[in-house]
Amino acid sequence: MPAAAAAPLKYVVGIDIAKDTFVACFGRIEASQQLRFGKQATFANTPAGFAALLAWAAKQQGAAAPVWFVVEATGVYYEALAYYLADQQQALSVLLPNKVKHFAQSTEQKSKTDQLDARLLCRLGLERALPAWQPPTPALRRLRALARERQSLKRQGARLKSQRHAFAHCYQPDARTLERLAAHQDLIEAQLRAVDQDLAALLDAEPELARRLAHLASVPGIGPATAIVVVAETNGFALIENERQLASYAGLDVVQRQSGLAARAARISRRGNVHLRQA
Structure with a gap:
């Protein structure tokens, strides 16, 4: 049998x-x-x-x-x-x-x-015994969406500022083009202000989240904008167990390649969360 x-x-x-x-x-x-x-x-x-x-x-x-x-x-x-x-x-x-x-x-x-x-x-x-996933709260999901939108607008604004500066200093720039570039830049700045207002309203409605962000921003070198991205992208640190894992998740961990006599200079991996790395 x-x-x-x-x-x-x-x-x-x-x-x-x-x-x-x-x-x-x-x-x-x-x-x-x-x-x-x-x-x-x-x-x-x-x-x-x-x-x-x-x-x-x-x-x-x-x-x-x-x-x-x-x-x-x-x-x-x-x-x-x-x-x-x-x-x-x-x-x-x-x-x-x-x-x-x-x-x-x-x-x-x-x-x-x-x-x-x-x-x-x-x-x-x-x-392995793996940790159970904790879904982000609605507040953290909202925080992440606003943080990513803010990062995108900041990148667009920086590119547009450089483009407008270069065009303004070229030979005989077209006035209408300069007007459109200025209007586009004004729009991005207005959208950034709107996002900042939404972030402020969210933190007013979520005092515990605001407290955690203020605590993180009290660390030297970390401002409010960076604190928002770090908390949003790590699900309030639920995904992170230690500082090495945080560096790895951000793609800031150092990697080195060596084989025999050939050795490359150490560099960061850049394999992690791009939003966190750019915070």
Whole structure:
């Protein structure tokens, strides 16, 4: 008579996500620490695809055991799925890209495909005890949207200022063009003032958030604008466990490449959150 299958300690669904679709890999870990990987499937990155993912994952389960979903925080494409799973009361871990990269380096995996990345995330979730993702509060989501809009307007304003200065000092500049550039610059400045007013109103309505920002801004070298970006992009530091992880998430960690006698100068990785790095 065949032996009964060992009861799993937990199930994990590793998810490699892109703009339009995502690949899911289902796996389990048994009491013997044996890892077993099951089927993989591709779903649309839409609400219908999210519902299909849950139905598919439920069919893969045998004995009762906790189910965890593991996804990498790449861009914004993971957000809709993460919020959906949180709303459905599913256990979810959202991992920073550098954490996944370091785990991948510890394995023998050399190739990189969507299917292999989903399996890697599944394996990471099976082997490690990962923190549960805490969705940002509506106030933090609003803060992040306003902070990103402000950064974008500041970049546009700086480029337009340089463009206007250069055009004004060229030979016989066209007066109508100068007027349009000036009007465009006035519009950006008006939008910046509107964003700052919305930020002030948000902080008036959220005194605890305002207190945390003021506390961070009290650190020498950190102004109010920088504090807003740091808190917004780290989900109130929920994604960050220590200062090294913060530097890595911002892409400010130092990397060095050396092979034999050839050595390159150390530089920052620039692989993290661009909004945080530009704060």
